[in-house]
Amino acid sequence: MWDYLQARWQSLIFRLLFYFLISSLALAVILATSFAQRLKPHVHNEILPNVARYIDYLIDDIGNPPDLPTARKLANELPFEIRIEGRGVDWASSPKLKAIDSYDFKPAPRPYDDVYFSHHRRDQYLLIQEQGYRYLFAVDNSFRQGAERRHWVLFVALGSVLFLLYLAIRRMFRPIAAISSQVKKIGEGDLTQTVQLQGKGELALLATGINRMAAQIKAMLESKSGLLLAISHELRSPMTRMRVNLELLEESEIQQKLIDDIREMETLVAAILESEKLNSSHAPLNLSRCELLNLIEEVVQHHPCRDRIKTSMSPIELDVDQLRIKLLIKNLLDNACHYSGDEQNLVDVSLRHDQKFALIEVQDRGIGIAAEDIPRLTEAFYRSDHARQRDTGGYGLGLYLCKLVVEAHGGHIIIDSEPGRGTRISVKLPFDNS
Numbered sequence: 001m002w003d004y005l006q007a008r009w010q011s012l013i014f015r016l017l018f019y020f021l022i023s024s025l026a027l028a029v030i031l032a033t034s035f036a037q038r039l040k041p042h043v044h045n046e047i048l049p050n051v052a053r054y055i056d057y058l059i060d061d062i063g064n065p066p067d068l069p070t071a072r073k074l075a076n077e078l079p080f081e082i083r084i085e086g087r088g089v090d091w092a093s094s095p096k097l098k099a100i101d102s103y104d105f106k107p108a109p110r111p112y113d114d115v116y117f118s119h120h121r122r123d124q125y126l127l128i129q130e131q132g133y134r135y136l137f138a139v140d141n142s143f144r145q146g147a148e149r150r151h152w153v154l155f156v157a158l159g160s161v162l163f164l165l166y167l168a169i170r171r172m173f174r175p176i177a178a179i180s181s182q183v184k185k186i187g188e189g190d191l192t193q194t195v196q197l198q199g200k201g202e203l204a205l206l207a208t209g210i211n212r213m214a215a216q217i218k219a220m221l222e223s224k225s226g227l228l229l230a231i232s233h234e235l236r237s238p239m240t241r242m243r244v245n246l247e248l249l250e251e252s253e254i255q256q257k258l259i260d261d262i263r264e265m266e267t268l269v270a271a272i273l274e275s276e277k278l279n280s281s282h283a284p285l286n287l288s289r290c291e292l293l294n295l296i297e298e299v300v301q302h303h304p305c306r307d308r309i310k311t312s313m314s315p316i317e318l319d320v321d322q323l324r325i326k327l328l329i330k331n332l333l334d335n336a337c338h339y340s341g342d343e344q345n346l347v348d349v350s351l352r353h354d355q356k357f358a359l360i361e362v363q364d365r366g367i368g369i370a371a372e373d374i375p376r377l378t379e380a381f382y383r384s385d386h387a388r389q390r391d392t393g394g395y396g397l398g399l400y401l402c403k404l405v406v407e408a409h410g411g412h413i414i415i416d417s418e419p420g421r422g423t424r425i426s427v428k429l430p431f432d433n434s
Contacts, residue, residue, distance in 0.1 A: 016173065020166045024159060054078075055115070055128055055137065064131050065089070079139070086133035100127065100136050175203045182210055191218040235269050285321040285408055292316045292325075292351055292358060299329040300349065305337040308344075313351035316358045318429060320409060328405040329360070331398040332425055336364035339423065353431075357411070360427040369417040377415055378403040402427075 058078075062071045066084050068091050075082045075093035083092040085100050105116035105127050116127040124139040175195075182195045191214045195207040243262045249255050293313045300309050336347040348363040369377065376382045380400045399415075402425075406413045410430050417423035 016169060017166065020162060024162050027158065027162070028155070055126065055135075058082075058137075059128065059130055059135055062135075064133065066091070066133060081138035083136040083138075084133060085136075089133065094138070097136065097138060100134055103127075103136075173203075175207065179203070179207055179210060182207075182214070186210075186214050186217070191215075191221070235265070239265055239269070285324065287319045287321055289317060289319055290322055292318055292320070292360070295320075295322060295325055296329055296349065296351060296360070299326050299333065303330070303333050303337075305333070305347070308337065308340070309333065309347045309349055311349045311351075313349070314353065316351060316353050318358050318431065320429065321405075324405045324408070328402050328427065331402050332360075332362040332427075335398055335425070336362050336366070336423070340364045340366035356432075357428040357430055360429070361424060363422065363424040365422040368419040368421055369415075369423055370419055371417075374415050374417060378413065399425075 058074060058080075061074060062082075062084070065087070066089055068084075068089075071082050071084060071091070072093060074080070081092070081094040081097055083097040083100060084090075103118040103120065103125055105118045105125075107113065108115040108117050108126075114128060118125045118127070126137045126139065128135045128137075178195050182193065185191075185193060194211040194214065239262055243259060243266075246255055246259050246262065293315050296313060297311070300306055300311060303309065333347065333349070340347060345365045348361075350359075350361045350363075352359050378399045382400075399413075403413050406427050406429070410432075411428045414426040414428070415423065416426070
């Protein structure tokens with residue numbers, strides 16, 4: 001619950017609602033206190049001036065000793081409840097009136113020295129002692145009901161105004177959620193959608209600026225991608241000619257080194273072309289139903305380090321792009337074998353599934369990767385200082401290509417590693433990748 005509230009606190013709308021609730025509560029307390037003070041009867045200003053003049057008349061009408069039928073008649077006709085105690089009389093017009101001694105009475109101010117008053121909850125009581133009898137009058141509060149109703153109407157009206165004000169401000173700030181969502185998508189690399197916001201206010205101008213920024217970033221990325229594709233494609237022809245010419249030369253150590261360098265350049269160019277194709281929304285997958293176990297076994301059998309690879313797999317059929325899944329497995333195995341350290345260390349490959357995903361795991365027992373480097377391993381051309389040095393081979397495109405292949409299939413890739421204990425890369429491919 002606390003975690004949920006902390007997450008919701010980041011929302012401007014949630015904080016606005018919280019502040020309105022606090023304001024409403026504070027206003028309610030202030031109004032309730034004010035109402036209580038105003039509704040609390042002041043004996044010397046309200047009750048006594050209105051009823052004291054009648055008390056003597058009432059007592060005379062009741063008589064001495066008290067005539068209880070007359071007292072009953074008066075209680076029915078007047079806004080009083082009456083209780084009489086003394087010399088064998090213990091009578092009350094209403095069962096809600098308790099014994100007189102159960103109330104805490106105080107003397108009334110002058111000129112009503114012979115009157116005592118008390119209140120319990122919202123009921124007010126007047127006591128007069130005369131000729132051995134005590135007369136308790138419970139004063140009816142009906143004369144204050146109109147004022148009380150007006151106070152409650154005022155309270156409800158103020159609450160309604162606050163609520164309407166909250167709705168208006170909420171509507172005014174609602175576009176912030178759309179803007180926040182779009183900024184998050186931009187941060188994740190999705191530049192295809194725009195913030196749809198009408199008007200000419202500051203939020204509309206902010207949305208327009210974000211849309212313009214997203215369009216410019218998209219144009220820059222597309223320009224960069226186009227340049228990479230063009231350069232990589234153009235490099236293929238001269239490299240092919242260079243390799244053919246080198247093959248025609250007399251065999252020597254220098255010739256072989258040059259051929260190896262050209263092969264390395266061809267591999268780099270091929271990786272760049274493949275990554276840019278996968279990173280393009282215009283490169284659909286060639287999906288077909290296949291058995292993942294057979295696909296992985298085929299890659300393992302043709303891998304140079306196949307003697308070091310141990311498999312544990314269950315049969316799983318899935319719609320995938322077979323060529324790109326082979327590229328994925330090959331790159332994962334290349335990485336695991338490169339960074340396993342001792343050539344005797346095995347590389348484990350497993351294939352299993354749950355209800356939603358097929359799970360491919362490649363585990364090595366090599367040098368491992370520092371925790372701060374893991375989030376950036378799937379970035380293009382990134383190599384950590386201690387795990388991806390240039391002399392180990394590679395250009396930092398292997399895991400980048402793996403990520404693109406997995407995301408193109410609607411899945412995701414997870415990297416767990418600990419320096420000195422090895423790395424485990426998990427690939428989750430959904431059964432429904434539509």
